[in-house]
Amino acid sequence: MAMVGLFWIAEGDVYVGAKPSGSAPGVRLTAEGVLPLGDGQPGFHLWEDVHALTVVDVPAKSLVRQVGAVKDLVLDTVLSLTMAGTPGGPYEAPALMTVRVETPDGERELAAHVAAAAGYSSTEVDLSRALLSRLTEGAATLATTLAAMSEWGRKRDGATPRAAEREELLRSWVG
Template identity: 35%
Template sequence: MVMVGLFWVTADAVYVGSPPTAIGDCVRLTSDGLEAVDRDDSRAWTWAELRSAVVEDVPTAGTAGRVSRLLGSMASAAAGAFIGEGQPEMRLRLETEAGPQEATVYAAAAGGSEAQEAALSQDLLARLVAGTADPGATGAWGREPAREGTPEPAVRKALLQTWARPRA
C-alpha cells in the first residue's frame, strides 16, 4: 500500500483518501468512474456522469517533520482500516448529471497532506472528470512500482503530474 497525494494505491485498487475502513467505507477510483462504498448506501458514478469532483476539508501540513508524520499517518491509516477510527474526515463533493452528491473519505495522512501534492491530486481528479487523463494509469502503477513503498515527495509529485497528462 502506498500513499501518493490524496490517493491510497494498492496492487488491486486506487482509493480517494484511505483504504477501506473495518466496515468497508471507502471511495474507489476505477476505470469507469468513482464508487463510494459505505454501510448505509453504496453509489457509483461513471466519468461521463460527473461534472466535477473536489476533495474538501483536506488537512494540510508543512514540510517540517513531513517524513516522520507521513510514516506515522500511514500506520494510523492502516490501523484505522482495521479498527475504523482515528482518521480525519474529508468530503468528496461531486457535481453529477443528477445534481450535487457528497461522499465521506478519510485522510490517509493523519498529519496532513503537503499542499502541492493535494493541489496536484485535485488537478488529477478534475482531468479524470474532464476525460483528459487516463484513470487506468494510477492503477497500472500500483501493480508494480508501488510494491517498493511510498516514494519520496518529488517522485510523488512527478507521478501525480504524469497521471494527469492528457491521454495519448
C-alpha cells in the same frame, strides 16, 4: 499499497484517501465510475454522469500536525503495551475528507479517511485536485490516466514514495 497525493493505490485499485476496510467510508475510482464504499454511502456514479470531482476538508501538512502524529504514535504504542489483552484497545479513527461528486442530479458528498497522518503538502493537494478534474474531461483522458495510476500500483513494491517522487508522479498523471 502506496500513497501518492490524495490517492491510495493498492495493486491496481485507486482510492481517494485511505483504502477503507470493513464498513469504513471510502471512495474507489474504477474504469466505470466513482464507487462509494462503506456504511451509509450507497450508489455508483458512472464517469459519463460525473461533471466534477473535488475534495475538500483536506488537512494541510504542518509542523504542529507532524509533531502531533509522532505524539499520537508514541501514545498509542504506550497504551497498547499497557492495555495488552484489553478488547478493542485505544483506537481513534483517522480524520475524514469530503469527496464531492457533481452529476446532473446534483452534488453528492462522500466521506473518505485521510491517509496522511501529518496532512498533505499544498503541492500534492493542488496536483491531486488537478488530477481529479482531469478524470472528468472525457473517456480517453480518464482511461489513460486511471490506467497509468493502476499500472504504477501493480508494479510498486508497496512502499509510499518520498515527496519529490509523489509530486513527479502526480505531474505525469495530470499531463
